[in-house]
Amino acid sequence: MNESAHRRISILVVEDDPGDLGLIQVNVRLAGIRRIGDRDPVVWAPTLAKGVVAATASKPDVILLDLSLPDSTGLETVEAMRAVAPEVPIIVLTGQDNHRLAEEALQAGAQDYLVKGQFQHDALGRAIRHALVRQRLESRLSLFRAALNSVANGILITDIHSTIEWANPAFTRMTGFSLAESVGRHPGEMLNSGKQDQQFYQRMWETILAGRVWTGELINRRKDGSLFAEALTISPVTDSNGRIQHFVAIKQDISERKANEERVQHLAHHDQLTDLPNRSLLSDRLFQALAQARRDRGIVALMFIDLDRFKPVNDTLGHDIGDLLLKEVAFRLQACVPRDSDTVSRFGGDEFVILLAQIEKATDAVVVAGKLLAALDRPFLIGPHHISLSGSIGIAVYPQHGEDVNQLLKNADIAMYHAKTAGRNCYRFFREVTEVTEG
Structure with missing residues (x-):
């Protein structure tokens, strides 16, 4: 039957x-x-x-x-x-x-x-x-x-030599390459951005040729030349005897996720008003600068700046004008320290801290202090208002005035208060006890 x-x-x-x-x-x-x-x-x-x-x-x-x-x-x-x-x-x-x-x-x-x-x-x-x-x-x-054909992720099927045999529509949307343009070519020659070194691809091939699944993230290039971040999984496909015949690659565009992660990281380490590094990022960079200075027997200077006569501006013109003024102050301070190794940060309120990494001698900070005072002394035009400010600057230098982050910040702050009591619109180096010397 x-x-x-x-x-x-x-x-x-x-x-x-x-x-x-x-x-x-x-x-x-x-x-x-x-x-x-x-x-x-x-x-x-x-x-x-x-x-x-x-x-x-x-x-x-x-x-x-x-x-x-x-x-x-x-x-x-x-x-x-x-x-x-x-x-x-x-x-x-x-x-x-x-x-x-x-x-x-x-x-x-x-x-x-x-x-x-x-x-x-x-x-x-x-x-x-x-x-x-x-x-x-x-x-x-x-x-x-x-x-x-309907899934959101791009899918490629290649032979054992990485020659493309099939690609779904999501791959085309992600990369700009049609199925006809892709078949017979290698993903590497189409999408390589140059952002990954040879060792990256060598480790990938060692994994999949051993019959194991490889998962990782990389930067690839679309047909139009633009770059995108990609999460990639490659799985070997074997025959009944366990011999690898094909590879299946699943590709996900994670550019938006990466951009969101970078924005979150940026917000966590930067002041929202001025976009300057905040206290957390400053401390991290100061820690790294001190570690480098210990290895190289170098010098690091920390400059604590407090704006003179800022509170009356807030009280009389309002916080909106005060915020615009702080933005302009941040711009001028950055212009005074053009080196990439230096950091201008907003410490809070009308306080700013500048890190001078890898200076040759302590008096190099004097040159920068002079530029800062001159920049703050020029009138600020905020809307219809001409606003005059100045700054009081305290300077602490590694290793003379402290050997760790907290000690240098504390001593630069103390030096700033000595500049205030000396009449403002000036700088002072930290001296132990109450001895203060004008630069």
């Missing part, structure tokens, strides 16, 4: 010759295909038009389709039936001299073909069984294809 005998299958026969229909019905019974309740498993339609109606109404499991009907012949018959029943397997029925037409029908979407007058029940049962299996496989493949 074959597999068909264990199933109740409805068969639509689109055949204009009653004699051929009778032979088909006999072979269906001999193949063990059961009735569906009190209904015959075979539904007959003598023309394509009636077959289209029957296919829509009865929803058959299989269609036996004659390619020579009174109202349609050849491939048009297959195409018309596929249009109304795209998920139903079609077995075409041909005459003895129509093998070429039958093969063309297979290319047009038919599952199999039988030559009328040359098949018996076992051939018919086998053709129906195989057609149903192939249709299920094709439906599953269509589902997989639709799923791969």
Whole structure:
């Protein structure tokens, strides 16, 4: 008993010759295909038009389709039936001299073909069984294809030499390269940004050629030349003997996530008003500068600046004008310390701290202090207001005035208060106890 005998299958026969229909019905019974309740498993339609109606109404499991009907012949018959029943397997029925037409029908979407007058029940049962299996496989493949084409992540399939064999639409949206442009090429030659060194790719290849999954992040280049951050997973695909045959790469554009992470990091370490490094970032940079100075026996200077007469501006002109004034102060202070190794930070309120890393001698800070005082002494034009300010600057130098972050900050702050008591608009170096020397 074959597999068909264990199933109740409805068969639509689109055949204009009653004699051929009778032979088909006999072979269906001999193949063990059961009735569906009190209904015959075979539904007959003598023309394509009636077959289209029957296919829509009865929803058959299989269609036996004659390619020579009174109202349609050849491939048009297959195409018309596929249009109304795209998920139903079609077995075409041909005459003895129509093998070429039958093969063309297979290319047009038919599952199999039988030559009328040359098949018996076992051939018919086998053709129906195989057609149903192939249709299920094709439906599953269509589902997989639709799923791969609809996912948001880019997917590449390459051979073992990294030659692209297939790419989904998300890959095209991500990179700008179409499927036609990608097949036959290597991802490296298309997307390489030069941001990863040779060791990066060597470690990747060592992993996947060993049969393991590789996961990482990298910077790639789109077709238009723009860069994007990518999370990449590459999985080896092996045959039944464990030999690697293909690689599947899943690519996710993480540029927006990376940009958000950078914005969060920036906000965590910068003053929101002036965009200068905040106290946390200053402390980190001072710690690193001191570590470098210890190794090189270098000198580091810390300058604590407090604005003179800033509070009356806030009290009389309002906080909005005060905020604009602080922004302009920050701009002028930055212009006085152009070295990349130096840091201008807002410490809080109207207090700023400047880190001078890797100076040659302590008196180098005097030159910078003079520039800072001159910059603050020039009137500020904020809207319709001409505002005059000045600054009091305290200077502490490593290693004379402290050897760690907290000690240097504390002593620079003390020196700033001595500058205040000395009449403001000046600088003072830290001296132990209360001795203060003007620079």
